Amino acid sequence: MTLVEDMLRTYPADLGGVDRQKLADCIKECFACAQACTACADACLSEDHVAMLVKCIRTNLDCADICLATGKTLSRHTGYDANLTRAMLEACARACKSCLDVCEQHSSMEHCAKCAAECRSCLKACRDLLEALG
Amino acid sequence: MTLVEDMLRTYPADLGGVDRQKLADCIKECFACAQACTACADACLSEDHVAMLVKCIRTNLDCADICLATGKTLSRHTGYDANLTRAMLEACARACKSCLDVCEQHSSMEHCAKCAAECRSCLKACRDLLEALG
Amino acid sequence: MTLVEDMLRTYPADLGGVDRQKLADCIKECFACAQACTACADACLSEDHVAMLVKCIRTNLDCADICLATGKTLSRHTGYDANLTRAMLEACARACKSCLDVCEQHSSMEHCAKCAAECRSCLKACRDLLEALG
Amino acid sequence: MTLVEDMLRTYPADLGGVDRQKLADCIKECFACAQACTACADACLSEDHVAMLVKCIRTNLDCADICLATGKTLSRHTGYDANLTRAMLEACARACKSCLDVCEQHSSMEHCAKCAAECRSCLKACRDLLEALG
Numbered sequence: 182m183t184l185v186e187d188m189l190r191t192y193p194a195d196l197g198g199v200d201r202q203k204l205a206d207c208i209k210e211c212f213a214c215a216q217a218c219t220a221c222a223d224a225c226l227s228e229d230h231v232a233m234l235v236k237c238i239r240t241n242l243d244c245a246d247i248c249l250a251t252g253k254t255l256s257r258h259t260g261y262d263a264n265l266t267r268a269m270l271e272a273c274a275r276a277c278k279s280c281l282d283v284c285e286q287h288s289s290m291e292h293c294a295k296c297a298a299e300c301r302s303c304l305k306a307c308r309d310l311l312e313a314l315g
Numbered sequence: 316m317t318l319v320e321d322m323l324r325t326y327p328a329d330l331g332g333v334d335r336q337k338l339a340d341c342i343k344e345c346f347a348c349a350q351a352c353t354a355c356a357d358a359c360l361s362e363d364h365v366a367m368l369v370k371c372i373r374t375n376l377d378c379a380d381i382c383l384a385t386g387k388t389l390s391r392h393t394g395y396d397a398n399l400t401r402a403m404l405e406a407c408a409r410a411c412k413s414c415l416d417v418c419e420q421h422s423s424m425e426h427c428a429k430c431a432a433e434c435r436s437c438l439k440a441c442r443d444l445l446e447a448l449g
Numbered sequence: 450m451t452l453v454e455d456m457l458r459t460y461p462a463d464l465g466g467v468d469r470q471k472l473a474d475c476i477k478e479c480f481a482c483a484q485a486c487t488a489c490a491d492a493c494l495s496e497d498h499v500a501m502l503v504k505c506i507r508t509n510l511d512c513a514d515i516c517l518a519t520g521k522t523l524s525r526h527t528g529y530d531a532n533l534t535r536a537m538l539e540a541c542a543r544a545c546k547s548c549l550d551v552c553e554q555h556s557s558m559e560h561c562a563k564c565a566a567e568c569r570s571c572l573k574a575c576r577d578l579l580e581a582l583g
Numbered sequence: 584m585t586l587v588e589d590m591l592r593t594y595p596a597d598l599g600g601v602d603r604q605k606l607a608d609c610i611k612e613c614f615a616c617a618q619a620c621t622a623c624a625d626a627c628l629s630e631d632h633v634a635m636l637v638k639c640i641r642t643n644l645d646c647a648d649i650c651l652a653t654g655k656t657l658s659r660h661t662g663y664d665a666n667l668t669r670a671m672l673e674a675c676a677r678a679c680k681s682c683l684d685v686c687e688q689h690s691s692m693e694h695c696a697k698c699a700a701e702c703r704s705c706l707k708a709c710r711d712l713l714e715a716l717g
Contacts, residue, residue, distance in 0.1 A: 350480055517652070
């Protein structure tokens, strides 16, 4: 059991009918994706052809910020607001999809290939949780 | 002219057909709202009846995080992604609306009254920009 | 009176012996500097000679993140921890100094000139508050 | 090998003489600690005796924000600034120490016990990296 799951398990009040595994997975993906996107933006900055990567860098930066806001929102359960959770998951899924699409165009750079794979995982986790929330 | 408007004016490439004043206003409101919500959450923590304010604190924390992610996304113009911008504005508007609704229930506490007024301004700025983006 | 000052004034418990004006100024500068640095990083990305600006972009990104963490920490007064406040102000002052130094080297670009001026203001506000905290 | 280590390995330029394992460990702890502190603040909000936990909540919130700013700064290597890295590691170590001390006082609540253990791990990772940086 990971720390994210420990923190869910030890929450002292009712978590409602949420699918705990999908919630835990989505929280983990949001934080992991934020780190990968931050690192990928920086790796792009160090490439010789940085001028061709400016859209990738910008998309990485947005994705990192949005994943963190989503991961923090999902880590809170007190006074749960289903509509706000859904709106953030929609925005996060879109950020991951945009970042995935741009990074995949540069997948010969291994940092973009790794980042695209993580964005794909985070996108799936957001969609799975959205579906589970109904 | 404020610094936000200076930074927009000195952006070296084309900003597209965006309504600059609505964009500047929305950026300013997002950062101001994030600060007010952070402070309101903390002020609630120091109230004697904090136990009755836990939903307000949680909603403040979400709103602060989401406003900052939105304000940072709106401050970037390179490789602009209209769909992502709209999704974040929708999420931010919803966060502001939730926070406004909760804070208004406690408007006898002046920090909640001030925070509700700022959330209302930020909500309006998000909606105005959404409408301007079409 | 600005919203930052309103939120300080309506804090329901004792603020201790802090210099309120210096605290309010520092909070405002931290949020303004975070926005300016986010925008300057993005403006650098759109310059033709972006390859010569990668250190500036990276320093802008660090400064934005650190200013926001500092501005949020300073917006909280409950359970005040003087040593943590000082450590964050030291880190924020250093981030602003690094960003100011890099942006000043590119002050023919107006976004870097504006950003350098804001970093200088935020640096001064951090140092003034550090001095006031003793 | 984890994603954090993959992103370090695929960075296209020289990482300097940094101890890669200590750097990777510290990045991972910063993101994990930010999540745990965000969740612990929220768990405290749902405790019946929340009024006795307000300092814990505030310290959790600061620690989460500072850990994220540190984790993002450490994820960037382009234009490395040793003094800024050290200042952020010092601030992060202090935030973790404060949070650990407060959470340990409430270790009969399992979320505080888990959070204290994570803060201790992150504190150690910050100190180990500081020592390795010299």
